[in-house]
Amino acid sequence: xxxxxxxxxxxxxxxxxxxxxxxxxxxxxxxxxxxxxxxxxxxxxxxxxxxxxxxxxxxxxxxxxxxxxxxxxxxxxxxxxxxxxxxxxxxxxxxxxxxxxxxxxxxxxxxxxxxxxxxxxxxxxxxxxxxxxxxxxxxxxxxxxxxxxxxxxxxxxxxxxxxxxxxxxxxxxxxxxxxxxxxxxxxxxxxxxxxxxxxxxxxxxxxxxxxxxxxxxxxxxxxxxxxxxxxxxxxxxxxxxxxxxxxxxxxxxxxxxxxxxxxxxxxxxxxxxxxxxxxxxxxxxxxxxxxxxxxxxxxxxxx
Amino acid sequence: xxxxxxxxxxxxxxxxxxxxxxxxxxxxxxxxxxxxxxxxxxxxxxxxxxxxxxxxxxxxxxxxxxxxxxxxxxxxxxxxxxxxxxxxxxxxxxxxxxxxxxxxxxxxxxxxxxxxxxxxxxxxxxxxxxxxxxxxxxxxxxxxxxxxxxxxxxxxxxxxxxxxxxxxxxxxxxxxxxxxxxxxxxxxxxx
Numbered sequence: 361x362x363x364x365x366x367x368x369x370x371x372x373x374x375x376x377x378x379x380x381x382x383x384x385x386x387x388x389x390x391x392x393x394x395x396x397x398x399x400x401x402x403x404x405x406x407x408x409x410x411x412x413x414x415x416x417x418x419x420x421x422x423x424x425x426x427x428x429x430x431x432x433x434x435x436x437x438x439x440x441x442x443x444x445x446x447x448x449x450x451x452x453x454x455x456x457x458x459x460x461x462x463x464x465x466x467x468x469x470x471x472x473x474x475x476x477x478x479x480x481x482x483x484x485x486x487x488x489x490x491x492x493x494x495x496x497x498x499x500x501x502x503x504x505x506x507x508x509x510x511x512x513x514x515x516x517x518x519x520x521x522x523x524x525x526x527x528x529x530x531x532x533x534x535x536x537x538x539x540x541x542x543x544x545x546x547x548x549x550x551x552x553x554x555x556x557x558x559x560x561x562x563x564x565x566x567x568x569x570x571x572x573x574x575x576x577x578x579x580x581x582x583x584x585x586x587x588x589x590x591x592x593x594x595x596x597x598x599x600x601x602x603x604x605x606x607x608x609x610x611x612x613x614x615x616x617x618x619x620x621x622x623x624x625x626x627x628x629x630x631x632x633x634x635x636x637x638x639x640x641x642x643x644x645x646x647x648x649x650x651x652x653x654x655x656x657x658x659x660x661x662x663x
Numbered sequence: 664x665x666x667x668x669x670x671x672x673x674x675x676x677x678x679x680x681x682x683x684x685x686x687x688x689x690x691x692x693x694x695x696x697x698x699x700x701x702x703x704x705x706x707x708x709x710x711x712x713x714x715x716x717x718x719x720x721x722x723x724x725x726x727x728x729x730x731x732x733x734x735x736x737x738x739x740x741x742x743x744x745x746x747x748x749x750x751x752x753x754x755x756x757x758x759x760x761x762x763x764x765x766x767x768x769x770x771x772x773x774x775x776x777x778x779x780x781x782x783x784x785x786x787x788x789x790x791x792x793x794x795x796x797x798x799x800x801x802x803x804x805x806x807x808x809x810x811x812x813x814x815x816x817x818x819x820x821x822x823x824x825x826x827x828x829x830x831x832x833x834x835x836x837x838x839x840x841x842x843x844x845x846x847x848x849x850x851x852x853x854x
Contacts, residue, residue, distance in 0.1 A: 371830035
């Protein structure tokens with residue numbers, strides 16, 4: 361059996377990263393341990409085979425966009441191109457942080473402008489255009505929150521975002537597709553909520569596929585929950601996450617599928633910063649007689 | 664002219680300064696994307712999308728080398744394109760096996776070409792079987808030969824994470840190739 365200790369050194373030994381003393385001890389161990397020697401030889405053969413594969417050539421010329429590589433500036437240095445998808449922000453505590461983060465990052469990116477942090481919610485929101493202003497520059501930017509909306513209190517998303525019935529069996533809905541490794545399943549006795557993403561770390565501007573299902577424990581009916589991306593560092597009230605009133609829902613199912621299963625899609629804001637956390641929140645509709653439903657959230661981190 | 668000087672000209676709006684960066688990195692990025700996706704058409708899309716994104720945001724690049732940053736963008740594009748492809752059924756006209764990986768070396772005879780093809784196929788299958796993060800790690804290190812530091816920059820992870828991912832990925836690769844006669848010829852076949 362291969363000693364874990366020596367096996368852990370194989371990669372560093374292959375790269376010549378061991379100190380002379382460590383390399384000496386490593387070689388002495390290999391001389392005495394046929395299993396380690398064979399395993400190291402196999403690793404070397406495999407990695408050498410990969411390294412020996414010929415380099416490939418780009419088969420056709422790269423087409424560059426028209427114009428100059430310097431981004432056009434709008435509103436306080438906002439670049440012309442907004443990351444595809446929707447930007448999640450609002451006027452609750454969490455939303456103000458998100459808006460401030462966007463504005464600050466974009467001012468910095470403008471290069472020639474003075475760095476500044478917005479002084480208040482009104483100053484940060486006033487500089488950011490509303491949904492209509494974005495829609496023209498990129499066809500598929502939809503449902504951007506209207507940041508100038510005067511609403512402050514978190515509101516339920518019953519109108520703009522509601523669960524959608526899915527014609528699949530509960531058993532299949534509980535089968536999270538392979539590759540969705542960041543996952544959670546919760547059952548409050550009435551409804552089972554399944555929510556999963558492929559990874560727990562995403563880069564700014566990256567699209568996050570979300571597998572989310574609501575399963576009625578009684579009827580076994582399956583639906584897609586209203587799902588939102590909240591952050592960064594979403595504020596919490598007890599166990600519940602405060603959902604900004606203007607947070608935009610994930611792209612509804614229908615257009616997107618993963619191996620035949622409908623999935624939702626959210627986009628990490630392009631101005632997100634490594635280390636921040638966002639929550640993907642699946643809303644569970646309020647049961648009869650209740651005013652507010654539950655929610656299940658999954659954390660992703662910006663890398 | 665080095666990358667930084669070209670980048671400086673790009674930042675000042677010089678479109679012509681971007682073209683040498685494309686020529687310098689397109690084949691390296693294509694090779695990376697081909698190993699990550701296993702599919703030439705997807706790999707070409709990754710390179711095209713990488714330079715499109717880079718063209719729009721390269722002038723704003725701060726605090727990273729151009730090379731590491733381009734790899735970062737290309738890894739993200741590979742991930743995105745792979746996910747887009749896996750959402751829809753395979754096009755029956757598409758060669759999903761991605762067998763046209765590399766042109767055979769014209770200097771090799773038919774037998775050597777067949778062996779080279781078998782080895783390429785075995786490696787392609789083994790790479791595609793690796794979890795994404797590990798596939799990226801072993802490709803950046805052993806295909807593109809990025810340094811640990813460049814990888815940490817490209818992947819935005821600590822150096823220790825880079826080393827552990829490479830180590831784990833190489834172990835998984837060796838295990839995946841262990842049964843491949845093209846990589847590990849049996850004694851009786853090795854004549």
